[in-house]
Amino acid sequence: MIDLAPYVPAGSGLWWGQAAAESGPLVDALLDQVTAIGPCRAFCGLTWNRRVTHELPEALSLTSYGALGDLRALSREGRLDVVPVHYSGLPRLFAEGLLPSDVGLLQVSPPGPDGLCSVGIGADYAADALLHTPTLIAEVNHRMPVTRGTPGIPVERFAATIETDRPLVAAPEREPDAVDEAIAGHVVDLVADGDTVQMGVGPLPTAILDGLAGHRDLGFHAGMATDAVLRLVEKGALTGARKEIDPGVVVTGTVIGSIELYEGLDRMPVEFRPASYTHSPRVLSQLRSLVSINSAIEVDLTGQVGAEVRRGRYIGGIGGQADFSGAAARTGSRSIIALRSRSGDEPTIVPVLRGGVVTTARADVDVVVTEYGAAHLRGATPDQAARRLIAIAAPETRDELARSLTT
The missing domain is CATH 3.40.1080.20 (Acetyl-CoA hydrolase/transferase C-terminal domain)
Known part of the structure; x- marks a missing residue:
């Protein structure tokens, strides 16, 4: 497991990607270590990570743009802060430091011959937030596809990386009635x-x-x-x-x-x-x-x-x-x-x-x-x-x- 302490001091504000782009291993490492690190705050979007919603340490406060997915459980417990914001407003909130942005936890593709990693399926708010985040930590997942549309990230931009080879998380599904x-x-x-x-x-x-x-x-x-x-x-x-x-x-x-x-x-x-x-x-x-x-x-x-x-x-x-x-x-x-x-x-x-x-x-x-x-x-x-x-x-x-x- 990666030791986050050198990169995440107490009082840090973190964010991570949402849905299948969420880096489960890095988020789990944060949940395991944040009590020893000290109080931190974090932002995330839609999550299916039940550890986030059922094992959230007291040392970690969580903010989102909505009580989506498993975040509903945190909302019912009064442990989720929700910011009323149009999705188009998220980039500006990151740029102005109004959302946690000291450290970003990303899931990316392996670097190509040009040394660039793709954000894969997780562009959305992450591709904007990373521009204003001094410390990036990446899960380099060999199953994350290389996608077009958003500039790649130089591998040297990451303060630390872990390497995985795991399938992306499939979304829960309900058939139309x-x-x-x-x-x-x-x-x-x-x-x-x-x-x-x-x-x-x-x-x-x-x-x-x-x-x-x-x-x-x-x-x-x-x-x-x-x-x-x-x-x-x-x-x-x-x-x-x-x-x-x-x-x-x-x-x-x-x-x-x-x-x-x-x-x-x-x-x-x-x-x-x-x-x-x-x-x-x-x-x-x-x-x-x-x-x-x-x-x-x-x-x-x-x-x-x-x-x-x-x-x-x-x-x-x-x-x-x-x-x-x-x-x-x-x-x-x-x-x-x-x-x-x-x-x-x-x-x-x-x-x-x-x-x-x-x-x-x-x-x-x-x-x-x-x-x-x-x-x-x-x-x-x-x-x-x-x-x-x-x-x-x-x-x-x-x-x-x-x-x-x-x-």
């Missing part, structure tokens, strides 16, 4: 041939992407890509031929999915770009064909979207929703919010946002979709918007929603 398929059917009708789509991960995005297999010349530009994106490429539906920028290229910050996805990247015309590119307003404004497809916790009758507060607890996770929704609504093709009409025992179309926090403004939402249909809000008056949203709400809530308009 009948409700996901119903929502996807309505969304697919809103996407035209040649559109450039953006969406996240999960069973609903999987159902939507699989439903687009009959389309032609679709493009893809997003913070994350999944197995379903690879399937669209292999079926010939996703070519990027009509993209206004990066034609013929799938642009993403990371991939989240199966081992087959990670091993199949060489069959995919993909470039991995940092968040400062994938979520940049300047970049997104050039994609006139952009269709953003995002989800939410709730939508009120004015069309305001809440995605940060669940059952009274702030979980954050603004992510790229507002970045992409705003760009799609203002300079792109269409901004879509897709969600179930109910989440457990709670309706998702509500008179007023229960969480009290607006994640995406109503002016940046063109269409809201549930399993009951699509409510077109672009150009609608407040009264028209409310009545269209009621029509796609859970049927047993519609009368009460209608009464709320008169009280």
Whole structure:
């Protein structure tokens, strides 16, 4: 095991990559040694590392942009600090030292003949953060693919390295159910041939992407890509031929999915770009064909979207929703919010946002979709918007929603 003490003094601020790009061995070493090192603070994104969420030492305080993946457990215990930030804002927070950035823990590919290591599937916020991090420690994993889109890192830039040969971590997966398929059917009708789509991960995005297999010349530009994106490429539906920028290229910050996805990247015309590119307003404004497809916790009758507060607890996770929704609504093709009409025992179309926090403004939402249909809000008056949203709400809530308009 690597001794981190020479590189991580007490009081250090650390960050590491997320999802399959997280360096499990280096993070585990930190968890094992931080008590002896002294109090430190850290930033990470989506994690499936149960040691982080179930064995977090008191000496390590953790910050994230959202209670994602296994971080939900820490959030419930009150041990996770969440920073409300658009994903496009993360590079600036690292640049200004507002997020921990003394030490970065990276998982990279072995160096090539030029002595450069690839960030592999983990560009996203890591490729921006490392520019402002004096000390980098790397896990050089022989299974990490060399990817295009982000400059390589000279091996001498690392203060220390460890070498591994382990498979990347596959994402937990839930298959789409009948409700996901119903929502996807309505969304697919809103996407035209040649559109450039953006969406996240999960069973609903999987159902939507699989439903687009009959389309032609679709493009893809997003913070994350999944197995379903690879399937669209292999079926010939996703070519990027009509993209206004990066034609013929799938642009993403990371991939989240199966081992087959990670091993199949060489069959995919993909470039991995940092968040400062994938979520940049300047970049997104050039994609006139952009269709953003995002989800939410709730939508009120004015069309305001809440995605940060669940059952009274702030979980954050603004992510790229507002970045992409705003760009799609203002300079792109269409901004879509897709969600179930109910989440457990709670309706998702509500008179007023229960969480009290607006994640995406109503002016940046063109269409809201549930399993009951699509409510077109672009150009609608407040009264028209409310009545269209009621029509796609859970049927047993519609009368009460209608009464709320008169009280």
